[in-house]
Amino acid sequence: MTPAILSAPAPLGSALVEPFFVHRETIGDISHHDMSQERTTLRLFLEVCGDKPADAYTRSDVTRFLNTMRRMPVHYGKSQKDKGRAVVDIIAEADAKESKRLSDKTVKRHHTALSQFFRCAMDEGHIAVAQHGELVGKHRFREERKxxxxxxxxxxxxxxxxxxxxxxxxxxxxxxxxxxxxxxxxxxxxxxxxxxxxxxxxxxxxxxxxxx
Incomplete structure (x- = not known):
C-alpha cells in the first residue's frame, strides 16, 4: 500500500502575525505608530476569539470582537496598568465605573486592521477570497457627527x-x-x-x- 501523505496542519493565527507585519512594513509603507495600533488589534482579537487557523474564524467571531471593542473604556491603552490585563477584567472595571466606551470610529479602525490581516492571509492562501469577504465585509458602524x-x-x-x-x-x-x-x-x-x-x-x- 502507498503510504498516505499527511498535509501540514494549517498555521494558527498567531503564527501569521509576524509575516503580516513584514508584509505591511515592506509593501504597505506603514508607520511605526500605525503598526503598533495594528499589533494591539491582533493581540486583542486573538484573546477574544482564540488562537486558531485563519480559515477556522467565522463572521460571528469578527462581530463578537467588534462588539467587545465597543465595551472597552475610552481610556484603554493610555495607562501602563492596562498591560497584561485580561479584556474581561478591563470591561468589568469599566462596567463598575460606568466609564465612557470606545467610539465606533475607533472600533472601525480595529476592523480595518483586522481586514488587512485577513487580506494578507487570503493572499498567502490560508483563506479563500469568499471567506475574506464573509469575515470582514459589510459590518455596520454608527455614524458619529459633531x-x-x-x-x-x-x-x-x-x-x-x-x-x-x-x-x-x-x-x-x-x-x-x-x-x-x-x-x-x-x-x-x-x-x-x-x-x-x-x-x-x-x-x-x-x-x-x-x-x-
Missing part, C-alpha cells in the same frame, strides 16, 4: 413659516426682515432653497464658486 451637525430636521410648519418671510415674499430694499416689494435674489434668498433640495450644509453651498 454636535453642530446633530440638528433636528425642520418640520413642514417651520419651512412654511420660513419661506413666508419677507426674504421670499417681498421685503424692504434695505431691511430684509421688513415687508416690502423687493425680492432680492442673493445668497440669503438662494442658499436655504438649495439646502432644502440638495441636502448640503449651508457652508458647503456658500463655498461654491458660483456664489463667489
Amino acid at each position: 454636535a453642530r451637525d446633530q440638528r433636528d430636521t425642520w418640520t413642514p410648519e417651520e419651512l412654511r413659516a420660513l419661506f413666508a418671510s419677507p426674504v421670499w415674499t417681498g421685503c424692504h430694499p434695505h431691511f430684509r426682515t421688513q415687508p416690502g416689494d423687493q425680492v432680492i435674489g442673493d445668497a440669503k434668498f438662494w442658499l436655504p432653497i438649495l439646502a432644502l433640495y440638495h441636502g448640503a450644509r449651508l457652508e458647503e453651498l456658500g463655498a461654491c464658486p458660483c456664489n463667489g
